[in-house]
Amino acid sequence: MRLPKPRLLLAVPAIALIFVFMILPITNMAEMSFRTTGTSEPFGEDYTLAHYSRIFGDAYYWGVLVRSLLTAATVTVLCLLVSYPIAWHMSKAKGMKAVFLYACIASPLMTGVLVRNFGWMIVAALNGPLNETLMALGIIERPLRLLFTQGLVILALVHVFVPFMVLPINNALRNISPTLIEASTSMGASRRDVFRDIILPLSFPGIYPGVILVYVLAVAAFVTPALLGGQMVSYMPTLIIGELTGTFQWPFGSALAIVLSLSTVIVVAIFTALTAKLMERSKA
Template sequence: MDTSAAPKSGSLTRWPLLRAATPAGRYGPSLTLVLLMPLIVLFSIGFLYPIGRLVIMSFGDAAPGLVQYRRILATPLYLGVLSRTISTAAIVTVLSLTLGYPVALAMARARGRAALVIAAAVLIPLWTSVLVRSYAWIVLLQRSGLVNAFLVDSGLTAAPLKLLYTDGAVILAMTHVLMPFMILPVTNALRSIPPDYARAARSLGAGSFATFMRIVLPLSLPGVFAGCVMCFILAIGFYITPALVGGPEAMTMATLIAQQTTVVLDWPFAAALSTILLLVTLTCVVVFRRALSVSKGIHSVT
């Protein structure tokens, strides 16, 4: 049978009739736009419109201008809350990476029952409500809680310590809540690394530490950056855990915004605070993306 007239793979451009028969050739970009239209409408109504209204409200209706922003910059209390929020989010991100990377490495390399146990230890807390986990830390850290009871009974302290309603309690509870968001992206990046790379490095004389530093860690950086972005963004806008575990003494931007909207009822000022928090979040995302691109460029050269 003569097969010279049959179209070859990837040669639809030579056969206009076949190209027109395909959905992409028949409808073109209009079909893609129609399919994306529900998502675009939902994104516009659920995100762009509220954010736009928030920014407009921050400039004030009665006296439009930068009055609310000048108030934030001129008050040390608000700048201190913003600084505490950013520093707390940074510390939580670093702790989540430090504690979560070994777990992710073990989760990526484990097989069989060990892999199931590690996955359950990571995912079950993620499926538990943040409110429940925050109350669990209150039970542990209060003056009559398990931690203080252990310290007093063992003779390490003469009286119960103030562990609850402190910055340390907020950092500890937030790290526990956000650590799965660091572990899962890093685990996915580690599993995507071919094992032949590590075997090749060891066959060339590299030890375990050198293999990790030169092969495993650089190739897992996309997962590390993704986990850092998620942890930092979630931490910078966390509300439930700082409100319950930290109290009024460890106020963050989220609790301050809630106070302005529900107690003081100063919506323009709350909108200005939210806009500043949004700008900080977008800046951090841009910095993380830039750092990831620079890291990829460095490792591609080396």
């Protein structure tokens, strides 16, 4: 009998963890999504496809799904635009300045999710500091209605997800040898050429995980849309939580969750496929 390779043995805790906390619950949820609606219990005895046909047959759910995916995409793009210059700056910093910048970047994560969102409610309120500052500066004449808008949800999500984008990009930028920049400069590249042809493609190994992380987190965000989005607009997570804990429609809520998960996986897969060549070339 051959002993299992030690490498496999080392993987056992990870596999066990993933099995118990990911595979099992997802399987359970997938199964739940085919259950019939119960009358006195959260779910019934029999199996049905009714929940899926209800979701796909109703423009309302399509709308919420598309809104969720688009909002997450917007958050991701804005996050990338905000984070790249920060990551660039950070990749140049050394010593105490670098430590200070890391602390600043991580700061949104150091605040609890409720506190952070209540903070936004105060900041964005009609007579809150943001409106007062803008009015004092003469930029606006009357207060803007910011609270309970999609814009505020996006802003708050970008704020909290910036670290997930900055850190991997910073890492990738640090791995670009400065002589590559000098080499391209000596070949006639302007600063813009250097950025477009060298830095941007070579930082892709950082952009890729950043984009995936932020997108997945943004799709699944619940507290921020629930608190700052108000009652007017719904997102998939708020809808799902509503079904699961509000009306106790476990099978329907599960079906919504499965649809959201699969949609996210598809988006990630498309992004990965589109960038596979760039990723393959630019990884160190």
